[in-house]
Amino acid sequence: MPPKQRKIAIMGYRSVGKSSLSIQFVEGQFVDSYDPTIENTFTKSTRVNSQDYEVKLVDTAGQDEYSIFPTQYSMDIHGYVLVYSITSAKSFEVVQIIYDKLLDITGKVHVPIVLVGNKTDLYVDRMVTTEQGKRLADSWHAAFLETSAKQNESVADIFHTLLMEIEKADGNVQEP
Numbered sequence: 396m397p398p399k400q401r402k403i404a405i406m407g408y409r410s411v412g413k414s415s416l417s418i419q420f421v422e423g424q425f426v427d428s429y430d431p432t433i434e435n436t437f438t439k440s441t442r443v444n445s446q447d448y449e450v451k452l453v454d455t456a457g458q459d460e461y462s463i464f465p466t467q468y469s470m471d472i473h474g475y476v477l478v479y480s481i482t483s484a485k486s487f488e489v490v491q492i493i494y495d496k497l498l499d500i501t502g503k504v505h506v507p508i509v510l511v512g513n514k515t516d517l518y519v520d521r522m523v524t525t526e527q528g529k530r531l532a533d534s535w536h537a538a539f540l541e542t543s544a545k546q547n548e549s550v551a552d553i554f555h556t557l558l559m560e561i562e563k564a565d566g567n568v569q570e571p
């Protein structure tokens with residue numbers, strides 16, 4: 396089977412680790428300081444359930460509660476990674492605002508989404524519980540993961556989970 400082309404956007408408040416997760420997934424390394432204003436599209440081939448995918452990953456510059464949802468991220472995107480940091484209650488608030496705007500602008504009731512609580516290696520500074528994250532994702536009917544870009548913990552899972560969510564939305568049910 397030829398690879399399926401999928402375009403994914405990664406969004407969230409500033410400094411939650413969007414670029415770190417993107418670079419960890421695409422290049423397999425943790426970069427300690429990455430220009431927060433850079434918007435980049437990465438390409439990565441990956442395989443899930445014997446299907447090859449060519450993923451275009453759009454690493455956005457970050458949003459806050461006042462940001463207007465960028466229209467370029469509302470079109471021809473198959474699914475979204477919405478990221479907060481488990482060390483930042485503010486980033487958890489902002490991710491909910493981004494979600495509301497996302498549904499508004501796409502006009503869809505269901506969009507394939509993975510909610511990600513990043514920076515689990517900083518558990519001593521945890522401000523958002525796993526339960527809170529889970530509950531929010533459940534209310535969206537979205538998938539949920541906690542990750543560490545730094546320790547490469549569950550990073551590939553984000554993208555594999557999202558690709559499966561996209562298949563589900565397309566009506567291609569994936570039984571385990």
Ligand code: GDP
Pocket residue numbers: 408409410411412413414415416426427428429430431456457513514515516517542543544545546
């Ligand atoms: P972005 O603004 O959302 O793209 O965030 P960055 O990827 O630029 O990361 C912001 C800061 O958080 C940088 O200093 C990163 O090194 C750091 N960071 C990102 N992910 C993690 C993580 O999983 N653990 C820790 N300890 N730091 C992280």
Ligand code: MG
Pocket residue numbers: 413414415429430431432433454455456
């Ligand atoms: Mg960034």
